[in-house]
Amino acid sequence: MSVDPTLLDDLEWRGLIANSTDLDALRESLTSGSVRFYVGFDPTAPSLHMGHLVQVLTAKRLQDAGHTPYALVGGATGMIGDPKDSGERTLNNLDTVKDWVERVRRQIEPFLSFDGPNAATMVNNYDWTASLSTIDFLRDIGKHFPVNRMLARDVVRTRLEAGISYTEFSYVLLQSLDFLNLYRDHGVTLQFGGSDQWGNLTAGVELIRRADGGHAHAIATPLMTKADGTKYGKTEGGALWLDPEMMSPYAFYQFWLNVEDAKVGELLRVFTFLGRAEIEELEAQHAEKPFLRAGQRALAEQVTTLVHGAEETARIRDASAALFGGGDLTGLSPATLGAALREAGSTTLDGDEPMPNVVDLLVAAGLTKSKGDARRTVSEGGAYLNNVRIEDPDLVPGPGDLIGGSWLVLRRGKKNFAGVEVR
RNA sequence: GGCAGGUUGCCCGAGCGGCCAAUGGGAACGGACUGUAAAUCCGUCGGUGUAUACCUACGAAGGUUCGAAUCCUUCACCUGCCA
Numbered sequence: 001m002s003v004d005p006t007l008l009d010d011l012e013w014r015g016l017i018a019n020s021t022d023l024d025a026l027r028e029s030l031t032s033g034s035v036r037f038y039v040g041f042d043p044t045a046p047s048l049h050m051g052h053l054v055q056v057l058t059a060k061r062l063q064d065a066g067h068t069p070y071a072l073v074g075g076a077t078g079m080i081g082d083p084k085d086s087g088e089r090t091l092n093n094l095d096t097v098k099d100w101v102e103r104v105r106r107q108i109e110p111f112l113s114f115d116g117p118n119a120a121t122m123v124n125n126y127d128w129t130a131s132l133s134t135i136d137f138l139r140d141i142g143k144h145f146p147v148n149r150m151l152a153r154d155v156v157r158t159r160l161e162a163g164i165s166y167t168e169f170s171y172v173l174l175q176s177l178d179f180l181n182l183y184r185d186h187g188v189t190l191q192f193g194g195s196d197q198w199g200n201l202t203a204g205v206e207l208i209r210r211a212d213g214g215h216a217h218a219i220a221t222p223l224m225t226k227a228d229g230t231k232y233g234k235t236e237g238g239a240l241w242l243d244p245e246m247m248s249p250y251a252f253y254q255f256w257l258n259v260e261d262a263k264v265g266e267l268l269r270v271f272t273f274l275g276r277a278e279i280e281e282l283e284a285q286h287a288e289k290p291f292l293r294a295g296q297r298a299l300a301e302q303v304t305t306l307v308h309g310a311e312e313t314a315r316i317r318d319a320s321a322a323l324f325g326g327g328d329l330t331g332l333s334p335a336t337l338g339a340a341l342r343e344a345g346s347t348t349l350d351g352d353e354p355m356p357n358v359v360d361l362l363v364a365a366g367l368t369k370s371k372g373d374a375r376r377t378v379s380e381g382g383a384y385l386n387n388v389r390i391e392d393p394d395l396v397p398g399p400g401d402l403i404g405g406s407w408l409v410l411r412r413g414k415k416n417f418a419g420v421e422v423r
Numbered sequence: 424g425g426c427a428g429g430u431u432g433c434c435c436g437a438g439c440g441g442c443c444a445a446u447g448g449g450a451a452c453g454g455a456c457u458g459u460a461a462a463u464c465c466g467u468c469g470g471u472g473u474a475u476a477c478c479u480a481c482g483a484a485g486g487u488u489c490g491a492a493u494c495c496u497u498c499a500c501c502u503g504c505c506a
Contacts, residue, residue, distance in 0.1 A: 086434095087501095088501090163501065163502060227461075228461095230449095230450090254459080257459065258459060258460075259460080260460055260461055261458095261460050261461065262460085262461070264460090289458095290458070290460070291457085291458040291460085292458080293458065293459080293460070296459090296460080320459085323459095324459055359472090368452095370469085370470065370471090371470085371471075371472080372469085372470065372471075373452085373468090373470095375472080376452090376453085376467065376468080377452080377453065377467090379453095379467095380452085380453045380454065380466070380467065381453075381454060382452080382453040382454070383453090393472085394472085412452085412453080413452075413453060413454090414453095414459065415459045
């Protein structure tokens, strides 16, 4: 298998290397043959999110360059919990973890190729830890971890204030053991992960050195944050989920389309497979005419296609164009409008029933969480029926308001659309 | 095991018998300005068609009181110090 010698330069150009062990040695190893590498995903939720996507796509970049992926799902580490600054995690039960492991595995698989000379392999660390005895673990692994060094880690130091259980304190040993096992059994010599994983990554490298005298590498990808340094996904739905059940593809697309100007270039590099020339061209366009938002459009198009497929993306693009196209919705065909609203979110009403007032409709359509919220929104001037501001919360739409005889278009604020289909 | 402190709304954090649906900050939401951007400014931010009202809520369950987030008891969890 021949490898792409420019891989590391490309990763650097994309800003994907926030931290790494000996970069020169890694470069040599990555250019001299197919490197077996691994990246792990702990099942902390039923779905992967934006942060995981960076890792999934990076794995794909490495595979595309000729290297061999081992995608690890943390059936074992997910039972323990990686310590985080904000405090002790709640343990999930085995059934939940197993379910989430399966879901996560299915989300990762489409991104990697499981055929060919550098086919990917899925592994689950539960397989080699479940039967491990405590004595063996403490003797063979624990012996290589000086507690004074473990205490010096940032997370641990932070957590010593608030408290940390032995369970979470031990997490790093499990993840390091993963690396050691994959190194021994599969010749894996590179692990990467988010920069919040840096301590875990280097601990693995060190374990391989101490236990086997082996030499392995680690790369940390940067943590994605907004221009003001805060995390993404602090909005209503929380994280940016990849699972269409947890976040509609339409909402997913809209997220990328609405990304702040200052981050477009960075996100294009990290989350798309567009080449350097294309991205620099988009950045130039964007710098010149930011209001056209060519960068955001390309970003939304590319990422949504990667995650939800080209067909779905085309539907969403058309829906977005229809809804945001302009003021006059009555000019749209009912079919186009219906398709758009079904992407954006809609509810149906029985035409034989009396039409509810606009407050109830806002709640039914999911635009507001309660009637009080709906009234408030109306009084704030933030609710619209067919793109016309609603002044009266008691307003009951009449037959003349039904576009194409069946659709009401509700909007909250500037960009939250929902449809009501009457039939 | 002993002693001390803590557990408040999405998050952080005030409140320490009535004026508390609960100060403040952040997040979020709406408006203005724009480009479905950022920044800024203004407003909102438990529920019920509108009530000096009722319901839900201040870790859980009881109790004291005309009245409790605020006092007492028990329980759970967390933190620190001592053993």
